[in-house]
Amino acid sequence: MAENKNPSTKDYSEMTACQLKNEDPSPEADKIFKKPQFVCGLCGSKTHSAANLCNPEAL
Numbered sequence: 092m093a094e095n096k097n098p099s100t101k102d103y104s105e106m107t108a109c110q111l112k113n114e115d116p117s118p119e120a121d122k123i124f125k126k127p128q129f130v131c132g133l134c135g136s137k138t139h140s141a142a143n144l145c146n147p148e149a150l
């Protein structure tokens with residue numbers, strides 16, 4: 092039941108690029124933008140996984 096609020100243990104794999112824009116930059120967050128395969132139809136962010144976009148479209 093203890094919440095872990097350590098920022099270094101955030102799970103970015105389930106966050107959208109839109110959400111990450113409000114987060115502090117981190118190497119872990121950068122990973123989702125490597126070799127982009129999808130683009131967000133709303134904000135224009137490009138990520139490797141569609142799971143990280145709020146409105147993913149294939150590049």
Ligand SMILES: [Zn+2]
Nearest residue numbers: 109131134145
């Ligand atoms: Zn978006």
